[in-house]
Amino acid sequence: MTVRVLVADDQTVVREGLMLLLSLLPGVEVVGAAADGLEAVELTGRLAPDVVLMDLRMPRLDGVEATRRIRARHPGTEIVVLSTYSDDTSVFEALRAGARGYLTKDADAESLARAIAVVADGEAHFAPHVQRRLAEAVSGPEPEAPARSGVPARGAGGGRARGAPPLPDGLTQREAEVLALIAEGRSNAEIAADLFISEATVKSHINNLFAKAGVRDRAQAVTYAFRRGLAPGRAP
Template identity: 70%
Template sequence: MSAGTTRVLVADDQTVVREGIVMLLGLLPGIEVVGAAADGEEAVALVERHHPDVVLMDLRMPRVDGVEATRRIRAAHPETEVVVLTTYADDDSLFPALQAGARGYLTKDAGGEEIARAIADVRSGAAGLSPQVQLRLLERLSEGRKASPGTPEPAPAPAARAAELPDGLTTREAEVLALIAEGLSNGEIAQRLFVSPATVKTHINNLFAKTAVRDRAQAVAYAFRHGITGTHQ
């Protein structure tokens, strides 16, 4: 195995799908499949045995589902990233998976190039979310901001907005969180807010500590739950 090889475990309860994914991954450069699991319980056991870099995780599986398996894997092996690969992109599947610690989320119509990109993204510390999933996250964030019909409310004053923020977030940290939810990189956030990348990194470290999220994917889910978006405007 070369130094640049990413070791991947596949978890899917459908044999044909599982074998197809393994075959597809075998054709991608820089990826080595180290195991294949038929359910979440087996996935947890194989992670313990093989210590893969990334797990491609189906969600709806017998014995232990993908969300619970993701939670167990991330708790016991935080160095192993999880990319969900599922048929479903509904909210009841998406948000629990991100909250459990998944850093990537793809649907099974993704091609080999998109899967490889998601694996590379989570390995580098970014979120590996498909365009469809990113759009759904932004739609839900937008829906959360809409006032009830016929009852428009003026935007709160900065002091009032700061007082309403959860977990002791400052207004600036909320601005950074909202931009993370829009999919901006640290460099893009720095340009938007006219601050240095080092300052952005400090804000991100602070808001991650305050909100107890582990990565950008969980930060997006947190922003959705608390309606933190657009605060930079």
């Protein structure tokens, strides 16, 4: 399946370079380019791209507000942020606005292609150092020797240690396992393989845990996992 991509960046050299790079990637079609957030919103309505590759710092309308408007008006279009900035404020504002992916501008072609494909498939994708910053902002720095005491062991026979605190919001042990794997950036197929269950069962667990946790997508689920101590290396 070809993913239709709109590029939004106010710097001409960057914008044209991205268009050229994306045009060389298999399975990607560049349908347009915007020089600011307002134009990105307008072109999204006109061209109906699958994914918008969105800069954050742009004139007239910044990338965060453009993301918010696009997600509200065109929920079928996903947003991947591609920014020079990866500070906590930029990352959290973009995620709250509805972005499902976040890369920095030192990303290579392979990383761009993977992010576009993953996000177009309805999943979240973050650059590794962005995901680490997200984890640290929510839960503090990673310990040198992380322990998974707050997350059920993987596999069909996994269970919580005796005396472990109860899971939040009525999550089952299996739902907590699936959530932990989402926080690791695993796809549905990878989760199914890790837990020896079908992808249909994985989707069922995800729907259930999203409803219980009150999150609407994988990006929010990652944040929830770190806040509740259910991400890898976290204990509640």
